[in-house]
Amino acid sequence: xxGDVSGGRFPLTGDLTVTRMGxxxxxxxxxxxxxxxxxxxxxxxxxxxxxGLGLTHxxxxxxxxxxxxxDLIREALHPYPDALHIVTKVGYRRTRDRSWRPALSREDLxxxxxxxxxxxxxxxxxxxxxxxxxxxxxxxxxxxEPFGVLADLQSQGLIRYLGVSNVTLDQLAEARTxxxxxxxxxxxxxxxxxxxxxxxxxxxxxVAFVPFFPLGTFSPVQASVLDGVAAxxxxxxxxxxLAWLLHRSPNILLIPGTSAEAHLxxxxxxxxxxxxxxxxxxxxxxxxxxAGSGRPLDLERPF
Numbered sequence: 001x002x003g004d005v006s007g008g009r010f011p012l013t014g015d016l017t018v019t020r021m022g023x024x025x026x027x028x029x030x031x032x033x034x035x036x037x038x039x040x041x042x043x044x045x046x047x048x049x050x051x052g053l054g055l056t057h058x059x060x061x062x063x064x065x066x067x068x069x070x071d072l073i074r075e076a077l078h079p080y081p082d083a084l085h086i087v088t089k090v091g092y093r094r095t096r097d098r099s100w101r102p103a104l105s106r107e108d109l110x111x112x113x114x115x116x117x118x119x120x121x122x123x124x125x126x127x128x129x130x131x132x133x134x135x136x137x138x139x140x141x142x143x144x145e146p147f148g149v150l151a152d153l154q155s156q157g158l159i160r161y162l163g164v165s166n167v168t169l170d171q172l173a174e175a176r177t178x179x180x181x182x183x184x185x186x187x188x189x190x191x192x193x194x195x196x197x198x199x200x201x202x203x204x205x206x207v208a209f210v211p212f213f214p215l216g217t218f219s220p221v222q223a224s225v226l227d228g229v230a231a232x233x234x235x236x237x238x239x240x241x242l243a244w245l246l247h248r249s250p251n252i253l254l255i256p257g258t259s260a261e262a263h264l265x266x267x268x269x270x271x272x273x274x275x276x277x278x279x280x281x282x283x284x285x286x287x288x289x290x291a292g293s294g295r296p297l298d299l300e301r302p303f
Contacts (some may be wrong), residue, residue, distance in 0.1 A: 007271030012182045021271040022057030024052045026258030029065045047076035057254040061089040070119035091131035104146040133166035136187045151179040183208040187203045189216030203251045242270035
């Protein structure tokens with residue numbers, strides 16, 4: 001290993017470039033992504049280490065906590081460095097029973113954008129993703145109306161750029177008839193490649209693809225292949241899985257999350273891991289095995 005831990009950079013637009021290795025802030029909240037963290041000081045240190053490592057892409061959402069994670073980001077990093085870009089999501093809300101509920105009305109989306117602005121301490125949000133679907137999978141259906149609400153808020157100067165999350169190819173195409181889409185955030189990892197066609201479409205069009213649940217769950221056969229490659233390279237299986245994503249396509253941006261500094265450094269070091277041709281071939285073949293249903297590489301929840 002060795003090299004730039006940022007994984008290089010990708011231009012979301014002509015005036016907004018982010019490091020390909022970023023940070024997903026979801027896990028800084030309490031258990032179940034609800035309430036404050038067990039160790040607030042540790043969460044603050046993790047966020048400051050993200051900036052210290054030179055990563056310029058933080059992913060968050062107002063429904064993490066709710067609002068807890070955005071408040072932590074503001075406490076740790078505000079006033080934000082010019083190079084740091086915070087990407088947030090709207091389209092869901094948390095209820096008192098800690099459920100995740102769709103919130104796609106004009107009133108819900110407008111309130112969510114203003115809530116993100118307030119808790120992050122910003123006058124405009126760099127990127128807002130419209131989150132649709134159910135759980136970790138897209139659900140077919142129209143998205144033009146809620147995406148249009150975000151486009152209206154963009155025209156008011158509250159949002160710079162727009163993205164979509166948990167969408168189908170058709171929904172991406174529909175959203176692009178309403179406004180420019182700079183990124184797509186969908187479930188994708190070494191063991192789960194259902195969105196290969198969507199990823200390839202984004203790559204062809206220069207749109208960033210940001211996998212959530214980037215480490216996934218592996219069947220015994222898949223895990224055996226991954227473990228073998230990791231052992232040969234002197235790396236951990238999660239590092240290899242993240243490195244494979246960076247090698248998969250130059251438009252992939254990573255946002256692995258953690259609440260521990262050591263785990264953060266392990267994750268970002270994956271950007272320095274070179275995968276030889278034979279290692280990539282072995283990892284690519286994982287996709288031909290039955291889908292993962294056994295060992296999780298991490299405990300991330302796909303939100």
